[in-house]
Amino acid sequence: MTGDLGSENRTPADKAIIRINSLSKNFGTIQAVDGVSLEIQAGEFFALLGPSGCGKTTLLRMLAGLETPSAGSIIIDGEDMSRVPANRRPVNTVFQSYAVFPHLSVLDNVGYGLKVTGIRAVEVRDRAEAALDLVKLEGYGARMPDQLSGGQRQRVALARALIKRPKVLLLDEPLSALDAKLREAMRHELVNLQETVGITFIIVTHDQEEALSMADRIAVMDRGCVRQVAPPAQLYEFPTNRFVADFIGSVNLLEGIVSAVDGAEMTVQAALLAAPLRIVQDKRFVPGTKVWVAIRPEKINMTKLETGPTLRLDDNNQVEGIVEEITYLGDFSIYHVRIADRPEGLVKVAVPNFDRATLRPFIWEDRVILRWNPNSGVVLDS
Amino acid sequence: MWSGSTMTPGRVFSRPEPPEVGLAGGGAVARQRKHPLVFWVSALPPSLWLFGFFLAPLAIVWVLSFGEKRGLIDVEITWTLANYVRALDPLYLGVVAKSLWISGVTTVLCLMIGLPVALGIVFAPGRWKPILLFLVILPFWTNLLIRTYALIAVLRTRGYVNFTLEWGADTLGLPFEPLALLYNNAAVVIGLVYVHLPFMVLPLYAALDRMDKLLIEAALDLGASQLRAFVTIVVPLAVPGIISGVILVFIPALGSYLIPDLLGGTDSQMIANVIERQFKRANDWPFGAALSFLLMYLTFGALAIRSVLAKGDGGLEAK
Amino acid sequence: MKVRDNARRIQPGPLEYTRQAWMRMILLATFVFLYTPIATLVAFSFNDSRRNIVWRGFTTKYYEKALANDGLIEAFVNSLSIAFVSTFISIILGAMTAFMLWRFRFPLKPLYEGAVTLPIVIPEICMGVAMLVFFARIGWPTGLPWPLNLGQIAIAHVSFSFPFVAVVVRARLASFNPEIAEAARDLGAGEWAVMRDAVIPHMRPGLLAGGLLAFTLSLDDFVITFFTSGPESVTFPVKVYSMVRFSVTPEVNAASTVLVVITVTVTALALWIQNKQSSEARG
Numbered sequence: 001m002t003g004d005l006g007s008e009n010r011t012p013a014d015k016a017i018i019r020i021n022s023l024s025k026n027f028g029t030i031q032a033v034d035g036v037s038l039e040i041q042a043g044e045f046f047a048l049l050g051p052s053g054c055g056k057t058t059l060l061r062m063l064a065g066l067e068t069p070s071a072g073s074i075i076i077d078g079e080d081m082s083r084v085p086a087n088r089r090p091v092n093t094v095f096q097s098y099a100v101f102p103h104l105s106v107l108d109n110v111g112y113g114l115k116v117t118g119i120r121a122v123e124v125r126d127r128a129e130a131a132l133d134l135v136k137l138e139g140y141g142a143r144m145p146d147q148l149s150g151g152q153r154q155r156v157a158l159a160r161a162l163i164k165r166p167k168v169l170l171l172d173e174p175l176s177a178l179d180a181k182l183r184e185a186m187r188h189e190l191v192n193l194q195e196t197v198g199i200t201f202i203i204v205t206h207d208q209e210e211a212l213s214m215a216d217r218i219a220v221m222d223r224g225c226v227r228q229v230a231p232p233a234q235l236y237e238f239p240t241n242r243f244v245a246d247f248i249g250s251v252n253l254l255e256g257i258v259s260a261v262d263g264a265e266m267t268v269q270a271a272l273l274a275a276p277l278r279i280v281q282d283k284r285f286v287p288g289t290k291v292w293v294a295i296r297p298e299k300i301n302m303t304k305l306e307t308g309p310t311l312r313l314d315d316n317n318q319v320e321g322i323v324e325e326i327t328y329l330g331d332f333s334i335y336h337v338r339i340a341d342r343p344e345g346l347v348k349v350a351v352p353n354f355d356r357a358t359l360r361p362f363i364w365e366d367r368v369i370l371r372w373n374p375n376s377g378v379v380l381d382s
Numbered sequence: 383m384w385s386g387s388t389m390t391p392g393r394v395f396s397r398p399e400p401p402e403v404g405l406a407g408g409g410a411v412a413r414q415r416k417h418p419l420v421f422w423v424s425a426l427p428p429s430l431w432l433f434g435f436f437l438a439p440l441a442i443v444w445v446l447s448f449g450e451k452r453g454l455i456d457v458e459i460t461w462t463l464a465n466y467v468r469a470l471d472p473l474y475l476g477v478v479a480k481s482l483w484i485s486g487v488t489t490v491l492c493l494m495i496g497l498p499v500a501l502g503i504v505f506a507p508g509r510w511k512p513i514l515l516f517l518v519i520l521p522f523w524t525n526l527l528i529r530t531y532a533l534i535a536v537l538r539t540r541g542y543v544n545f546t547l548e549w550g551a552d553t554l555g556l557p558f559e560p561l562a563l564l565y566n567n568a569a570v571v572i573g574l575v576y577v578h579l580p581f582m583v584l585p586l587y588a589a590l591d592r593m594d595k596l597l598i599e600a601a602l603d604l605g606a607s608q609l610r611a612f613v614t615i616v617v618p619l620a621v622p623g624i625i626s627g628v629i630l631v632f633i634p635a636l637g638s639y640l641i642p643d644l645l646g647g648t649d650s651q652m653i654a655n656v657i658e659r660q661f662k663r664a665n666d667w668p669f670g671a672a673l674s675f676l677l678m679y680l681t682f683g684a685l686a687i688r689s690v691l692a693k694g695d696g697g698l699e700a701k
Numbered sequence: 702m703k704v705r706d707n708a709r710r711i712q713p714g715p716l717e718y719t720r721q722a723w724m725r726m727i728l729l730a731t732f733v734f735l736y737t738p739i740a741t742l743v744a745f746s747f748n749d750s751r752r753n754i755v756w757r758g759f760t761t762k763y764y765e766k767a768l769a770n771d772g773l774i775e776a777f778v779n780s781l782s783i784a785f786v787s788t789f790i791s792i793i794l795g796a797m798t799a800f801m802l803w804r805f806r807f808p809l810k811p812l813y814e815g816a817v818t819l820p821i822v823i824p825e826i827c828m829g830v831a832m833l834v835f836f837a838r839i840g841w842p843t844g845l846p847w848p849l850n851l852g853q854i855a856i857a858h859v860s861f862s863f864p865f866v867a868v869v870v871r872a873r874l875a876s877f878n879p880e881i882a883e884a885a886r887d888l889g890a891g892e893w894a895v896m897r898d899a900v901i902p903h904m905r906p907g908l909l910a911g912g913l914l915a916f917t918l919s920l921d922d923f924v925i926t927f928f929t930s931g932p933e934s935v936t937f938p939v940k941v942y943s944m945v946r947f948s949v950t951p952e953v954n955a956a957s958t959v960l961v962v963i964t965v966t967v968t969a970l971a972l973w974i975q976n977k978q979s980s981e982a983r984g
Contacts, residue, residue, distance in 0.1 A: 637824030
């Protein structure tokens with residue numbers, strides 16, 4: 001794929017601990033997961049990201065053994081899991097509702113997984129206390145779950161799962177039930193926890209911010225299929241299809257046809273633009289291919305159209321427009337600029353609010369010129 | 383039609399989003415696995431009991447209803463319909479008719495009293511509602527026999543009602559003749575109403591409580607009088623509750639034994655009393671069996687009418 | 702829209718039916734109607750008079766008489782024994798039924814559910830008749846020593862009690878969080894351990910409430926017991942019935958009051974538990 005972003009701070013070891021081969025699951029006539037194949041490396045913090053209904057939770061449950069696949073296989077650490085039931089897999093889950101046993105104390109909850117596998121009570125207690133220390137709940141052993149806050153119950157669920165030393169920890173929407181401030185704190189904690197413990201974490205989330213900030217690699221899913229697997233930055237900067245481009249952050253998509261290819265540079269004639277776009281990227285398409293050019297709002301430079309030199313027809317990577325709407329977001333504003341009369345002729349431009357709001361550089365009805373660099377956009381054929 | 387690093391192309395499918403959230407959070411049945419051992423272990427004991435100690439006895443009674451008495455205790459199953467035919471005798475038909483009549487009167491009275499009471503509770507200030515409901519239900523918790531017995535003390539010639547009336551008459555200087563309030567049909571009706579009133583109030587309350595009060599206010603605002611608003615708005619919306627209440631009163635009243643037995647006179651026999659007599663005194667078990675099943679058919683008939691009437695009425699839970 | 706301004710606060714608003722005099726009269730009259738008989742029954746159990754009409758003085762001697770009445774005590778003990786046994790069996794059968802209906806799908810399930818609710822719907826006398834005929838037909842042994850001679854009654858009680866327990870437990874199971882069972886499985890529990898550690902603890906309040914309900918149903922039952930009991934196996938309601946047929950005496954009042962107090966207490970307990978379990982529905 002395009003764009004080498006170098007290794008991020010957490011480099012996974014090059015060993016696939018989970019291999020998912022053509023996994024499918026259907027519920028009656030509904031295809032929840034459709035022929036997914038993935039490899040997840042040992043020690044990775046991996047995220048399954050997608051809108052609700054995309055199949056990510058079903059996929060997670062199949063990894064845990066809580067659903068039986070309709071087709072395909074799951075290999076964990078070299079062992080085929082088809083015959084292995086949930087209670088014997090080297091995998092543990094932190095559920096969305098935390099599912100802490102309401103009738104057991106915190107300590108009994110954490111030690112449950114050891115107790116049912118026949119470990120001696122003394123050892124269970126010692127290891128449970130150690131697990132509580134790990135999640136920063138020392139001393140909470142005697143409490144009952146209804147005396148804990150949501151965040152504390154989540155830690156109990158974490159300790160309960162980690163005490164079994166699984167090879168893989170699955171987390172189903174771990175942060176969705178927490179309030180904003182707590183969510184941020186928990187994000188750091190989970191990442192640190194993963195580094196401390198060193199095992200593979202797989203989280204399921206619909207929140208891209210969560211996935212982008214925590215994961216080493218993200219699999220973006222849509223309607224049962226994986227659309228792209230990549231580290232966060234690569235996902236954001238170099239999406240490989242429109243769904244990913246649009247799902248992660250916001251993006252402007254300009255439809256067009258490839259008119260020429262010259263070395264590393266592609267010329268695309270876009271329907272909405274008078275002048276063609278010139279994009280530099282590794283992956284090139286044959287002239288005549290229908291493509292979309294994806295440009296992020298922050299990658300567009302906007303200047304006022306002074307009474308000066310008019311737009312030259314052969315000027316690439318620029319277009320004239322009128323500011324139609326402004327969305328003020330505090331740290332920056334999104335300007336919706338109309339470049340063509342058609343409904344899709346609205347381009348979003350993100351401009352940091354460097355000046356005070358009262359000294360806004362652009363106002364409604366301003367005529368502006370939008371410019372971008374040749375390597376700021378991505379050409380997509382799907 | 384998508385690309386990626388390690389994927390194989392899948393088929394493009396046109397279905398709408400799979401209900402992932404629904405299944406993940408939804409009922410236990412949706413994603414349960416088969417576990418035959420657990421199923422059979424949990425299903426066998428209650429099923430065996432149900433069949434052995436409930437359905438089998440009923441079946442035996444059903445067969446018995448086609449039998450004939452041979453001597454003091456012997457019965458021969460001749461598959462005769464004689465017992466059912468005998469049940470259509472004017473004598474017994476009269477009892478059935480009277481039972482239906484008494485139950486009907488009881489139901490109507492319960493409705494007439496229950497509707498205002500239910501309305502009163504529905505429109506009571508918030509904190510009174512549960513208290514009033516509790517007060518209505520509490521008598522129901524006491525033993526039926528005891529409640530009936532208490533009524534005897536109230537209704538008999540030397541009972542409280544007559545005692546109070548006599549005291550009133552004496553005070554006013556009027557002549558007094560004690561009312562024969564016991565051992566007749568009136569007593570049975572009073573007893574049945576007394577015992578079954580909560581069963582009318584509760585479903586009415588449930589239905590009326592769900593009603594949007596704003597609808598009445600809208601009617602009043604548009605110019606309707608109180609009575610008119612009541613009849614045209616409240617009553618139609620209370621219909622499901624009325625149906626439930628009617629069934630919950632009529633059916634048990636029809637099959638009641640104790641109240642006609644203790645409060646009724648010799649001509650206040652209802653179906654259950656006749657049945658009891660066949661088994662305890664007349665010793666005509668086949669006939670008693672036939673009458674029992676007739677009562678059951680009447681019961682199920684009433685229930686069937688109820689489900690037909692309740693269709694499309696946003697279902698109250700079937701009891 | 703009518704505005705209930707402060708000036709009209711004194712007069713009840715058009716919708717505040719309950720504040721109006723006529724409504725209050727109706728409610729009052731109804732409650733008087735409902736409570737006077739029972740209240741007087743209880744009150745006159747303390748009345749120092751055989752005739753039961755005029756108050757002559759407070760006494761507990763009729764309670765003492767009732768306690769000294771061997772037949773009454775024996776009947777009471779019988780009732781309690783039957784109630785305990787039938788409650789115990791009803792809880793087990795009811796829990797199994799509720800669990801099985803909640804957890805599994807199987808062919809003809811609606812039919813089965815209908816069959817299980819049949820004992821609740823059927824007229825009591827029909828059930829009493831069925832039990833009587835059944836035990837006679839299969840030649841159930843008579844003349845057994847205590848407590849075995851109460852077997853017929855206990856069996857009959859179980860038959861109409863356990864569906865009630867099943868209804869109560871099923872309602873409780875509806876609020877079960879499936880992720881708890883999955884968590885147990887995920888952590889290594891086998892199917893039976895999941896049941897023991899996840900499902901049954903959740904059922905507990907339902908089992909308790911259902912058990913209390915079965916207890917009162919058994920204690921209070923008359924018609925079905927009347928048909929399945931014999932001269933050697935008399936229960937409390939049956940005994941009171943025979944006393945009532947003779948005459949209205951304060952002794953009967955005393956005995957009745959005792960039964961009322963027990964039943965009301967037990968039912969209140971069951972209701973309180975049910976309230977608790979519905980307010981902690983997240984459990």
